[in-house]
Every structure is written in structure tokens, then in C-alpha cells.
Amino acid sequence: MSAHIPEGEVHPPKSHPPEERAEAWSSAAEAYDDFAEGATRHFAEDAVRLVRLRPGSRVLDVAAGTGVFTFAAARRGAEVLATDFSAGMIEAIGRKCAAQGLTTVKTAVMDGQALTVEDASFDVAASLFGLMFFPEHDRGLRELLRVLKPGGQAVVTTWAPPSRGEMFRLIGSAVMKALPNLPPPSKPPHWAALGDADDLRRRLLSVGFARAHVVSVTHVWTFESPEWLEQRLSSMSPASAGLFEAMNAAQRETFRRALIDDLRERQGEGPFAVTNEGLIAVGTKSSGT
Ligand SMILES: C[S@@+](CC[C@H](N)C(=O)[O-])C[C@H]1O[C@@H](n2cnc3c(N)ncnc32)[C@H](O)[C@@H]1O
Numbered sequence: 001m002s003a004h005i006p007e008g009e010v011h012p013p014k015s016h017p018p019e020e021r022a023e024a025w026s027s028a029a030e031a032y033d034d035f036a037e038g039a040t041r042h043f044a045e046d047a048v049r050l051v052r053l054r055p056g057s058r059v060l061d062v063a064a065g066t067g068v069f070t071f072a073a074a075r076r077g078a079e080v081l082a083t084d085f086s087a088g089m090i091e092a093i094g095r096k097c098a099a100q101g102l103t104t105v106k107t108a109v110m111d112g113q114a115l116t117v118e119d120a121s122f123d124v125a126a127s128l129f130g131l132m133f134f135p136e137h138d139r140g141l142r143e144l145l146r147v148l149k150p151g152g153q154a155v156v157t158t159w160a161p162p163s164r165g166e167m168f169r170l171i172g173s174a175v176m177k178a179l180p181n182l183p184p185p186s187k188p189p190h191w192a193a194l195g196d197a198d199d200l201r202r203r204l205l206s207v208g209f210a211r212a213h214v215v216s217v218t219h220v221w222t223f224e225s226p227e228w229l230e231q232r233l234s235s236m237s238p239a240s241a242g243l244f245e246a247m248n249a250a251q252r253e254t255f256r257r258a259l260i261d262d263l264r265e266r267q268g269e270g271p272f273a274v275t276n277e278g279l280i281a282v283g284t285k286s287s288g289t
Contacts, residue, residue: 017190018238019133025065026088031236033066033092040129042219043157043278044068047128050215050282051153053078057123060147062112062140063130067093067105073124074104081117083110084130113139115147122147125154129278132158132191141207144283151287154209160216160277161195162188167221167274170262171233171240178247178255189239200281209283217280222273226263229272230256 018024025032047069053059055077061070064082066089073080082093082105090107097105110116112127113134125147131140144154162168175182194200197214204212223229234244247255263272 016135018242019191020135021238022085022087024238024241025084025086028235028237028241029066029086029088029092031232031234032089034232035236036066036068038223039219039221039276040065040157041068041072043217043280044072044128046217047126047155047157047280048072048076050280051124051126051155053124058121060115060117060122060125060144062110062115062125062127062144063133064093065089065128065130067096069126069128070105071096073126074102078104078124080105081122082107083112083115085109085111113143115143117147119146120149120152123149123152125152126156128155128157129159131156132194135190137194138203138207141204141209141283145208145285148285150285152285154204154281154283154285156194156200156204156281156283158191158194158200158279158281160279161192164277167276170259170274171243173262174255174258175243177258178251195279197279200279204281204283208285210286211284212281214279214281216277218275218277220273220275222271224272225270226260226272229263230259233259 053073053076057078059073059078059080061067061073061080061082064070064084067082070080070082070093082090084090087109090109093105093107112131113136125144127140127144131137134140141154141156144156148154159165194203197216201212201214233240235241244252267273
């Protein structure tokens, strides 16, 4: 069966990691939305408060996913263009806009490393937990800078390094029980290159932002049960789906039990929660004066 490839959706060769594949994110869109509503939404609410965003501001959301930043900005009265290279994600945003009767949000399938929008056309350009997956981080940052009006602001969020993330530790320990012979990763994931606050600030300045600052924020992600979390994990991102595909049925069961037992041992009958640490970087374009 030949898949319909929507205009703008990016299909790199199969050799690319799953996080760089639009169709892998499209398959994850439904489960990802549950994660985003509980986890990344809190960072989006911080991000809209950290930039100069007013009613009528023109806002670009790059790698928008299911739209946490898009909707946070729209609630503040902004006119938003939500973009993502995954058609599945963009369709999810479209459905939410239709359900809410929202007319201030437009959507487009677009690669964040080659935005098909004009120079200097937005007051705010954002990429929350999205640009971190681009093969070339600086290319994504330069695109945000390019599309900003003079004095406009970009906001970018990433996760802190995996060693500081409770969720990564929880998953890592369950993986070690399921796959005890798996060698430890030889290098940190590509996205972790943006996980240091000082480096991230320097990176924004080096691509041409006139000013930049980075804040570290920790939020609690609450969920209804360990079983709920385990079910979502198998499909909520290309990386977690890949992990499940690499396990046979017995290994999956060991993983499942380890994750559930770990959470129940710590949190009994709940409420269940893990903390997520993220970095929020704000870059300001020169006003040209
Ligand atoms: C972890 S999700 C983040 C979504 C949303 N911004 C949020 O904070 O919940 C990563 C998103 O980046 C998108 N993405 C990854 N690489 C991309 C690229 N090169 N261009 C555009 N979108 C991309 C994926 O399709 C996915 O929707």
C-alpha cells in the first residue's frame, strides 16, 4: 500500500533515527496528546509568560505537536500559525480548533529547518521540545531568528539531561530489568546537546540573537495509574515505540511489571506523579536601532 504523503511532510531515508521521521510522530500523535496535556502544557504556560506576547501578536509555533504552546498563545489573544512536519500532529490541532470554534489559529505542515514563511513576519517564534529533535539544531534556531520581526522573541524549550530526569531513570531501570544484556548507550541522545543552560544561551547568541537567557523549570506530571502510563509509553513517541518494538513479548512483560512495581512501591495507590525538568530559552532579535 503506498502511503499518501501530505505536501510538506518530510520523509528522510529509513536509516534516519525515528525521531527525525514525520510519519513516526504521526503514529504517536494520539498518545502524545495525553502526555502533552499532562506534561509539556505546563512548560507552554510558562513560555507564553516569558515572551512579549499581546492580543493580536503574530506567533509562529514550530514543531507544534498537538498544540500546547499554540493554544496557550491563542488564549492570550495571539494570531497563531501552528506548524509541524507531521501531518498527524497538524490534523490533531485542526480538530481541536474546529471543536473550540477557534479562528485565530492557522495550521501548516512544514519542516522546522526550512520554514516556508517570510522573513521578519512574526512577533514571537516558538519551538517547545521540538527543535531539540532537528538533525541540525542551529539551522532550526536560525530559522526562528529569520522569521522574527526586529525586536521579536524566540522561545525554545528542551529537557534537562537524561541523568537529571526522573522519567528517564524510571524507564532506564525497567529497561535494564527487561534487557539485562543491553550495553549502556555509547553516547547521550542527540537532543541532549541542548541540555546545558549556559551552552544553550551561548548557542542562541552565536546564531545571531542580540540577547538570550535560559531558565530551568521543574513541573510535576500526574497520571491516573502506572498501568495508564505504561500503555501510553508504548506509542507516545518514536523513541518509546522503538523501544517496545525491540522487545519480545516476555521482555515487554518484564518491563511492564518493573515499571508498575517501581511506581507502586514509591507511591502506593497514588496519586501518581513524576517530575520533569526543562530548560526554557528566550532569545531576542536586535531591534535594528
Ligand atoms: C516532543 S513533540 C513536541 C510537541 C509540542 N511542541 C509540545 O511541546 O508538546 C516533538 C514534535 O516535533 C516535531 N518535529 C520533529 N522534527 C521536526 C522537524 N524537522 N520539523 C518540524 N517538526 C518536527 C514532531 O513531529 C513532534 O510533533
